[in-house]
Amino acid sequence: MPDDETQTPTLSRRETLNRDGAARTPAGPQAPRLPGAAEAPAPWLLRLIAVGLVLAALNLRPAITSLGALLEEVRDGLHMSGSVAGVLTSVPPLCFAVFGVMAPRLARRFGAGAVVCAGMAAIAAGLVIRPYIGSTAGFLAASALALMGIAVSNILMPVIVKRWFPDRVGTMTGLYSMALALGTALAAAVTVPLTSAMGGSWQSGLAVWAVLAALAVLPWIVLVRDRTPAPGTPAPDRSAPGQASRPADTPALRITRSRTAWCLACFFGLQATAAYITMGWMPQIFRDAGVSAGTAGVLLAVTMAMGVPLAFVIPRVAGRLKQQGPIVVVLGLCGLIGYGGLYLAPAAGAWVWAVLLGVANCAFPLALTMIGMRSRTGAGVVRLSAFAQSTGYLLSIPGPLLVGVLYQHSGGWGLPIALMAGLMIPQMVAGVLAGRDRTIEDEC
Numbered sequence: 477m478p479d480d481e482t483q484t485p486t487l488s489r490r491e492t493l494n495r496d497g498a499a500r501t502p503a504g505p506q507a508p509r510l511p512g513a514a515e516a517p518a519p520w521l522l523r524l525i526a527v528g529l530v531l532a533a534l535n536l537r538p539a540i541t542s543l544g545a546l547l548e549e550v551r552d553g554l555h556m557s558g559s560v561a562g563v564l565t566s567v568p569p570l571c572f573a574v575f576g577v578m579a580p581r582l583a584r585r586f587g588a589g590a591v592v593c594a595g596m597a598a599i600a601a602g603l604v605i606r607p608y609i610g611s612t613a614g615f616l617a618a619s620a621l622a623l624m625g626i627a628v629s630n631i632l633m634p635v636i637v638k639r640w641f642p643d644r645v646g647t648m649t650g651l652y653s654m655a656l657a658l659g660t661a662l663a664a665a666v667t668v669p670l671t672s673a674m675g676g677s678w679q680s681g682l683a684v685w686a687v688l689a690a691l692a693v694l695p696w697i698v699l700v701r702d703r704t705p706a707p708g709t710p711a712p713d714r715s716a717p718g719q720a721s722r723p724a725d726t727p728a729l730r731i732t733r734s735r736t737a738w739c740l741a742c743f744f745g746l747q748a749t750a751a752y753i754t755m756g757w758m759p760q761i762f763r764d765a766g767v768s769a770g771t772a773g774v775l776l777a778v779t780m781a782m783g784v785p786l787a788f789v790i791p792r793v794a795g796r797l798k799q800q801g802p803i804v805v806v807l808g809l810c811g812l813i814g815y816g817g818l819y820l821a822p823a824a825g826a827w828v829w830a831v832l833l834g835v836a837n838c839a840f841p842l843a844l845t846m847i848g849m850r851s852r853t854g855a856g857v858v859r860l861s862a863f864a865q866s867t868g869y870l871l872s873i874p875g876p877l878l879v880g881v882l883y884q885h886s887g888g889w890g891l892p893i894a895l896m897a898g899l900m901i902p903q904m905v906a907g908v909l910a911g912r913d914r915t916i917e918d919e920c
Contacts, residue, residue: 562880589699657783744868782834811836
């Protein structure tokens with residue numbers, strides 16, 4: 477087996493590598509076309525898809541961070557205990573793990589664009605229903621509907637980028653990662669003021685985000701009938717419905733045999749654990765330290781807003797490095813310092829800790845970038861994206877729940893914060909291993 481640290485992927489003699497690591501021919505990348513369209517997609521169509529990516533990304537976190545900003549009001553309104561609230565903050569990674577597995581199959585059956593369109597509609601419906609259903613079980617079920625839409629869209633964002641922008645993977649990944657961070661921060665910052673402006677009803681403060689989701693449905697309607705596979709994805713075998721054919725000389729990927737895939741899944745899961753603990757509980761940590769509800773929401777927004785510039789910069793920097801381990805270590809150290817500050821002086825240094833934890837949360841766009849870099853083909857990216865995200869979210873489920881239990885039974889934030897800091901160490905180790913210069917095809 478060749479040395480994975482020194483070998484680069486072998487391409488055909490007609491292919492070259494662009495600076496984002498995507499294969500292209502000397503004549504330039506050819507984006508897939510819609511059925512009946514010209515050989516190259518029209519510029520307006522690519523612009524519409526870019527707008528659709530941005531709008532979709534804006535909707536991938538408000539369902540979670542808007543709830544974090546109003547968690548105390550929701551708990552009081554639905555009579556939740558701290559442990560039940562911990563279950564509520566664990567619902568996002570659970571849904572992402574369960575429903576994310578379905579995304580590749582749904583994309584093969586209906587097309588990635590149609591699945592994302594349906595995902596945006598599910599987000600809008602869930603956000604409208606959940607505040608007014610009147611029970612904890614109903615609130616969880618409606619949240620799961622919205623999170624199902626988020627889950628499949630999460631998985632398919634890298635696929636959409638690889639399919640329509642094969643020569644700009646790093647740039648487009650940075651663009652939608654930046655939009656994702658912006659939506660996350662926006663929901664955290666303005667949910668409490670919006671709630672006050674609408675009469676103080678937490679139901680209205682949560683439901684208003686359905687408008688943004690409904691808007692995001694519109695650009696994807698154009699792609700509902702698109703069935704063209706992503707670059708490198710096998711076309712459907714018409715002689716065997718439901719089965720995918722592949723060239724005889726292309727080996728099947730057994731992704732569970734790849735150490736890199738497992739390391740990437742662990743890195744993704746640990747950063748997701750930190751992210752959902754932060755989004756679900758950080759405002760409460762500040763409120764319990766004496767910070768007002770509005771300021772606590774703004775502090776969460778600052779944490780999330782750090783991802784707006786960094787989510788655009790980090791994928792571009794990572795795409796130019798052979799190994800992404802140094803970035804992983806820097807982000808992890810910022811997290812350790814931030815958690816230490818939350819433990820020692822949560823209110824006095826609140827703004828500093830919010831910034832540092834925001835930098836640490838940028839492990840998410842880094843993980844997405846590594847997914848695109850750890851496979852040579854579009855088919856491999858689809859498999860790796862589904863495996864790393866679904867497995868990672870599954871691993872992240874206990875974290876927010878355990879924080880709620882520790883908070884409930886210890887009566888303070890010392891033990892939960894110690895847990896958060898302790899999880900940063902394995903996150904850094906897994907990230908360094910996942911960032912090595914190799915691809916899953918070298919190991920499967």
